[in-house]
Amino acid sequence: MYLFRILFVLSIASLTLGNIFDDLLHDLKAAITCGACHTLAVTLKGIAELGDAALVNSVAAVCKATKAEDDDVCEGTVQEQGPILARVLRNISPFGETSSKLCNIVQLCDQPPINIYTVPLPAPAADIRIPTSQGRQPFKVVHISDVHVDRQYLVGTESECTKPICCRKYADSTSDVRVPAGPFGSYQCDTPDSLLNSLFKQVEASGSAFVIFTGDVVEGMWTPEVGEILNDINTFNDEMLGALQMPVFSTIGNHEAAPANSFPTSDTPAADATGYDAQYVFDAASSEWAPWINATAAEQLKHHSGSYSVIAPGTNLRIISLNTVYWYNLNLWIYDSDEQHPDPNGIMAFAVQELQAAEEAGQKAWIIGHMPPGAPDTLHDQSNYYDQIVQRYQHTIAGHFFGHSHLDQFEIAYQDYEKRTADNAVAVSWIAPSVTPRNANGAFKVYEVDPDTYDIMDAHVYVANLSDPNFDTEPTWHLYYSARETYGALVDIAPSEPLGPTFWHRVTEKFEADDEAFNMYTRFMQRDYDVEPCDAGCKKETICGLRAMRSEDNCVTDSTLAREAKKPGTTPRNSTAYYDSCEGTGVLHILAKAIGAMSSGQVSENFLALYVLTR
Numbered sequence: 001m002y003l004f005r006i007l008f009v010l011s012i013a014s015l016t017l018g019n020i021f022d023d024l025l026h027d028l029k030a031a032i033t034c035g036a037c038h039t040l041a042v043t044l045k046g047i048a049e050l051g052d053a054a055l056v057n058s059v060a061a062v063c064k065a066t067k068a069e070d071d072d073v074c075e076g077t078v079q080e081q082g083p084i085l086a087r088v089l090r091n092i093s094p095f096g097e098t099s100s101k102l103c104n105i106v107q108l109c110d111q112p113p114i115n116i117y118t119v120p121l122p123a124p125a126a127d128i129r130i131p132t133s134q135g136r137q138p139f140k141v142v143h144i145s146d147v148h149v150d151r152q153y154l155v156g157t158e159s160e161c162t163k164p165i166c167c168r169k170y171a172d173s174t175s176d177v178r179v180p181a182g183p184f185g186s187y188q189c190d191t192p193d194s195l196l197n198s199l200f201k202q203v204e205a206s207g208s209a210f211v212i213f214t215g216d217v218v219e220g221m222w223t224p225e226v227g228e229i230l231n232d233i234n235t236f237n238d239e240m241l242g243a244l245q246m247p248v249f250s251t252i253g254n255h256e257a258a259p260a261n262s263f264p265t266s267d268t269p270a271a272d273a274t275g276y277d278a279q280y281v282f283d284a285a286s287s288e289w290a291p292w293i294n295a296t297a298a299e300q301l302k303h304h305s306g307s308y309s310v311i312a313p314g315t316n317l318r319i320i321s322l323n324t325v326y327w328y329n330l331n332l333w334i335y336d337s338d339e340q341h342p343d344p345n346g347i348m349a350f351a352v353q354e355l356q357a358a359e360e361a362g363q364k365a366w367i368i369g370h371m372p373p374g375a376p377d378t379l380h381d382q383s384n385y386y387d388q389i390v391q392r393y394q395h396t397i398a399g400h401f402f403g404h405s406h407l408d409q410f411e412i413a414y415q416d417y418e419k420r421t422a423d424n425a426v427a428v429s430w431i432a433p434s435v436t437p438r439n440a441n442g443a444f445k446v447y448e449v450d451p452d453t454y455d456i457m458d459a460h461v462y463v464a465n466l467s468d469p470n471f472d473t474e475p476t477w478h479l480y481y482s483a484r485e486t487y488g489a490l491v492d493i494a495p496s497e498p499l500g501p502t503f504w505h506r507v508t509e510k511f512e513a514d515d516e517a518f519n520m521y522t523r524f525m526q527r528d529y530d531v532e533p534c535d536a537g538c539k540k541e542t543i544c545g546l547r548a549m550r551s552e553d554n555c556v557t558d559s560t561l562a563r564e565a566k567k568p569g570t571t572p573r574n575s576t577a578y579y580d581s582c583e584g585t586g587v588l589h590i591l592a593k594a595i596g597a598m599s600s601g602q603v604s605e606n607f608l609a610l611y612v613l614t615r
């Protein structure tokens with residue numbers, strides 16, 4: 001350590017930074033509790049106060065030394081996102097609630113208790129009109145999500161590289177390719193244009209009335225640039241417009257901004273001055289989606305941070321598209337202050353306004369958005385407030401549709417979360433599998449929709465199986481399963497009963513009693529790819545997650561798991577795959593990996609110090 005100090009001081013020529021960096025190494029190693037994470041926050045804040053560059057350089061060095069990612073991934077991610085983290089750290093107390101929320105992301109603190117807030121809601125009218133099914137022929141709607149088209153996908157490059165996405169030519173790519181990128185896609189890679197075209201053909205042939213797309217056009221690159229984002233959004237919409245005769249109603253995903261997940265909130269107006277502003281995303285979406293939405297909706301998109309509402313043609317159904325990235329725990333701008341803002345950018349107020357209008361007009365509504373409200377990475381506060389809206393408008397909302405997790409899932413909301421029973425179930429969210437084959441076979445859903453109630457009567461999932469020997473010649477999207485046929489066979493369901501919250505609750509009861517039924521669900525979730533065995537504890541947690549459209553109730557307590565993981569002889573729960581799939585590589589993700597490596601003793605402080613010196 002002594003040698004390190006001397007050399008460090010000589011090379012950096014700053015005693016302050018030397019000492020602080022020494023503290024940082026110590027704090028990373030000690031970060032196994034929530035309290036220790038707050039101590040780490042003190043040190044990181046101290047570094048951030050020396051300037052953005054100090055934080056960027058320190059975190060990048062730690063990333064490389066702990067091999068959290070490849071060197072170029074460390075550099076790129078931290079260069080892009082580090083300045084936002086530095087700003088956040090300068091603006092908050094290391095011991096406050098916001099700091100605890102940051103520590104939750106690195107899995108060391110639980111999310112703080114809910115900040116009680118009552119969403120302003122108009123009282124329901126006495127005579128809300130609730131249409132009943134006339135038993136008419138259902139119509140079809142396609143649900144696609146998380147396409148992540150990689151415009152730099154290159155056939156023949158390495159598909160099993162060490163970076164967050166492969167199948168690209170990187171500066172450090174070697175010429176000996178072990179597993180070459182296929183013509184239509186590879187596991188570990190995002191969607192090539194060829195697979196996207198194949199998808200569009202299948203969607204067009206499905207005979208659907210319209211498409212809902214729940215976000216994430218842009219590939220999972222760790223250093224997206226504004227020009228690239230705009231090009232990705234533009235190309236995707238142009239191709240879709242050319243390929244599909246039906247309208248498409250889309251939502252904004254967390255990858256639709258540069259840096260990824262970076263959507264400054266209107267509570268931090270100074271964000272504009274820093275050069276960060278996501279308005280370009282909303283402006284682009286407003287013009288790109290204009291062929292499918294009317295002028296009112298296109299204006300809403302610009303002025304409500306990417307949210308809008310439309311009546312689906314020929315229906316009495318209002319589709320309300322919400323930009324949910326302000327409820328996402330990796331949008332660093334949420335943490336820019338110690339003050340807690342219940343409704344960043346007024347997305348909930350917008351939802352209430354549109355739902356109230358639907359209720360008054362005797363319409364049904366569908367909510368489409370990117371973040372599933374019950375997901376572990378949806379902030380507890382915002383999820384709790386959104387749940388109040390779900391409860392209030394339960395008779396108007398006929399469907400909730402989300403993406404982001406890349407997994408084929410559902411989440412049930414209850415009138416009373418203390419009593420999660422079939423009788424108490426009030427709503428269900430449909431979460432679409434990803435189109436991108438990164439970590440699972442690409443898939444999409446086709447719903448059968450009752451034309452009077454707009455309830456979902458069935459969902460057919462189509463999969464392009466990368467393990468199919470013909471996949472590299474011409475992918476086929478085969479019918480994988482029908483939800484009504486497979487799950488309906490497990491519980492009694494009358495032909496006229498929709499696949500609503502009560503039905504899905506009964507399915508979860510069947511899962512509890514029957515391992516085979518439950519295992520079928522986990523296979524479906526991943527489309528048969530790399531299905532990890534799920535033991536009794538995992539099963540319990542998974543079912544709890546299905547019974548939670550409110551994230552505070554999903555049974556995921558990261559800090560407990562992190563502590564468990566550090567006990568000798570236990571296997572840490574592997575959240576790496578989850579984070580890699582939906583979030584891309586972020587600066588906090590890197591810190592979490594570095595903390596893991598340091599605190600478990602995989603990388604010693606001395607090694608790290610020497611590493612820093614030699615670079």
Ligand SMILES: *[C@@H]1O[C@H](CO)[C@@H](O)[C@H](O)[C@H]1NC(C)=O
Nearest residue numbers: 293294295296297309310311
């Ligand atoms: C767009 O559609 C909504 C819902 O039908 C309607 O209220 C609004 O007037 C329409 N706007 C335009 C410009 O046609």
Ligand SMILES: *[C@@H]1O[C@H](CO)[C@@H](O)[C@H](O)[C@H]1NC(C)=O
Nearest residue numbers: 441463465467468480527528
């Ligand atoms: C894909 O094909 C493989 C190999 O034939 C098979 O084991 C797997 O079940 C298939 N997956 C799906 C989703 O059809």
Ligand SMILES: *[C@@H]1O[C@H](CO)[C@@H](O)[C@H](O)[C@H]1NC(C)=O
Nearest residue numbers: 571572573574575576577580
């Ligand atoms: C977690 O997943 C990553 C990526 O799939 C893998 O490399 C790693 O070995 C896994 N860790 C554990 C403990 O299973």
